[in-house]
Amino acid sequence: MEKIITDLHMHSHFSPDASAPLEVLCRAAAEKHLTTIAITDHAEWHHQSQQYGFPLAEDYFAAIEACRMAFSPVGLTVLSGIELGNPHQFTRKAKNLLDAWSFDIVIASIHWLNGHNIHHATCFSGKSPDEVYIEYFLEIGRLAAAFDFDILAHFDRIFWQGTQLGAPLNAFRLEKYIRYAFDIMVRYNRVLELNTKFLGTPNNWNDTLITLLLWYRDAGGTKIVVNSDAHQPAEIGRNFALAEKLLPLAGFSLPESLFVPEPIAISDDKG
Ligand SMILES: [Zn+2]
Ligand SMILES: [Zn+2]
Structure with a gap:
């Protein structure tokens, strides 16, 4: 079984809902023997959100640079990143942020x-x-078509609230809508994230995810990224062993199917 050694979605104290400094996240990732991480704090423009835009970008990039210097000697690549909330509804502001700062990974x-x-x-x-x-x-279809990004985060997050309310997703009943969303994602080259936060939740959670991942594959999705969405250092890499078991059941072989970010893409010299 191949180990997943990247985690491209986590939050530092530059997010309003997290508190760890970047170096603490990096240390935790190195202790878990990850080789590449992206620190992807929130940028939001919705009037109800706790923060407007990504106000401390300069401080964030200074911290990223310091972590790159400190952790590259121990074999950890630290990528910059951002998690944009509904960027297709705040297109100009989101684009301005991406134009002003060069993020390695853009999550939507x-x-x-x-x-x-x-x-x-x-x-x-x-x-x-x-x-x-x-x-x-x-x-999701509108987002994938209307804004340029790399990774769609936690597509399953809304199922959690529905499940809490006694209405877990019945995927087969909504198959055409789900397949439609995946078709658009693949057409625009957006990579699906398998978010590990709820992996292993009882009541067929993983079975539903496998069904959805199979439909993403049917749509032509060949790459997947496994991310913890850690808001605390201890959550980095959480449930990755469960993801390693789940992905092959949906036809994603490891490590070939894992998304490799461009800055560290390994050139294919096999001809
Ligand atoms: Zn999120
Ligand atoms: Zn997140």
Whole structure:
């Protein structure tokens, strides 16, 4: 079994919902024998978000540079990154940020659906759960088509809130909408993230993920990225062993199917 040795989605104290300095994240990653990480703090423009844009970019890049110097001798590559919340709805502001700063990894997330935070129960209020899920997959399609990014983060996050409300996703009932979202993602070259936060959750969580990953493959998705979305150092690389078991069940062989970020892409010399 191949080990997953990269984690390209985690948060430092440059995110309003995390508190670790970058060097603490790097030390934790090195202790877990990861070889490449990306520190991907939040940039948000929604009026309900806790932060506007990514205000401390200069300090963040100085910290990234210091970590690169400190951790490259121990074999850890530190990439810069950003997690953009709904960038397709704040296109000009998001593009300005990406033009001003050169991030190695650009992650996009749906954090907001119809004005509601997808992490909150209000996201489901006044509608049937299936209606909310359908809107969510249509929104993924709009995001993937309308904004240029590398990785779609935690596509399963909204299922968690639905599950808490007694309405877990029934993938087969919404198959055409889910396949539609994956078709667009593949057409625009967006890589799907397998977010490990909820891996191993009871009640068929992993079975649902396998079904969805199989449909992503059907759409032509060949690459996948396994990320922890750590908000604390101890969460880096969480559940990676479960991901290593799950991915082959969805037809993703390791390590060939894993997304390798461009700055460290290994040239193919096999001809
Ligand atoms: Zn997120
Ligand atoms: Zn995140």
